[in-house]
Amino acid sequence: MPAETHVEQTPLGPDEVYGLVRDRLAAILEIDEARITLDARFVEDLDADSLALIELVEELEEELGERTVGFHVDDEDLADLHTVREAVDYVVARLGGGAAS
């Protein structure tokens, strides 16, 4: 049986991560993507509860884990992510890229 192989792909940049976060968050919260700006606050502006944020995290891990082996969001870090920008920057940093503009 051949060994399992995994082809590393080019890490996503900030714009692509932002697009992915918008897409997934809009689907989870059932809101218009236009509301999900970089400065939007998860709780105050988007009415996202902790369960919705975990749904987002799990979807990002599933999607990005296929591109970067072992991509994972530490639950302890979640408390520090209050805005979409902070989440995008965090994911990009984990993927080894730059910050959101």
Added chain:
Amino acid sequence: MTGASCTVAVDAMGGDRAPGEIVAGALEAATTLDVEVLLHGRIEELRPLLPDPVPARLTLVDTRDVIAMDDEPLAAVRKQKDSSIVRCARAVRDGAADAMVSAGNTGAVTAAAVLRMKRFRGVPSPAIAVPIPVPGHHPQVLVDAGAVVDASPERLLLYARMGGAYACARYGLDAPTIGLLSNGEEPGKGDTLRRQAHELLRSVPGFVGNVEGSDFMHPGRADVIVTDGFTGNVALKSMEGALRSLATVVFGVLDATPETRDAATVITPRLLDAAQAYDPDLTGGAVLLGVDGVCVISHGNSSARAIVSAVQLAADCVQAGAVRRMQEAVARAG
């Protein structure tokens, strides 16, 4: 193939009396009900509690992690992916089971159901529906009994729509009556949440207006009682406490003098018979509304009998298409 009408995933590790009572209940369900049971838990703990061979309609599913009753729910579900609770929810998602039953950590069961089965469209968060016993009558349905402590008027509207559809499926009602729990019957009664919700609920078929705490456990006023999770949980626990206190008083009186003890020999069997209507082991437990699968949450102190009731409730919900009916009710409302 065992020919059972549906398959129920049972969490053997959740509950104050797990795994012993849960395994005993699952075993009885698999041998007396028209269901196949997928019993999830640490196989080395479950096997000694089962006959050899196990019945054809019971399959053991080995899971390694155990979520404790006092674990923080979201963190536990995230970190303990091989727990019996998460694996039960996954079995429903993957189609291996039609429904799940757990007497474990309620928050973790709710989180696992949302993360694995997913909420259905139009439902931002699930709600817990609890049957409230009404002697000589089908139970009332209380929504929400504690899934989400804060609620908006729009969420109470959703609870009403899902609760109505659930009552139709569960109790075979054609047109369930729906009440909004408040501190008075008049439409203007209640806090801002209640007053705004009252306006929205006017559009729901069967809405009868505000109901009060005293309308619980009485037939005629409302089949479904809607409120936020905080108030719903307080109401539920208040009823449990009042019933416990009443039972203490009644049995104290019956044991007070030689004469009352004589009377008790006649009265007690009748009282115990009547008290069955209030026995939480026989109600089947709570159902999580708003997730794309049947999820029954049995109470934490569940006995084997409670697990049998919960499996039967899960099977009944599958047979009645409860989830589909709730989805349709939410979709119809747009």
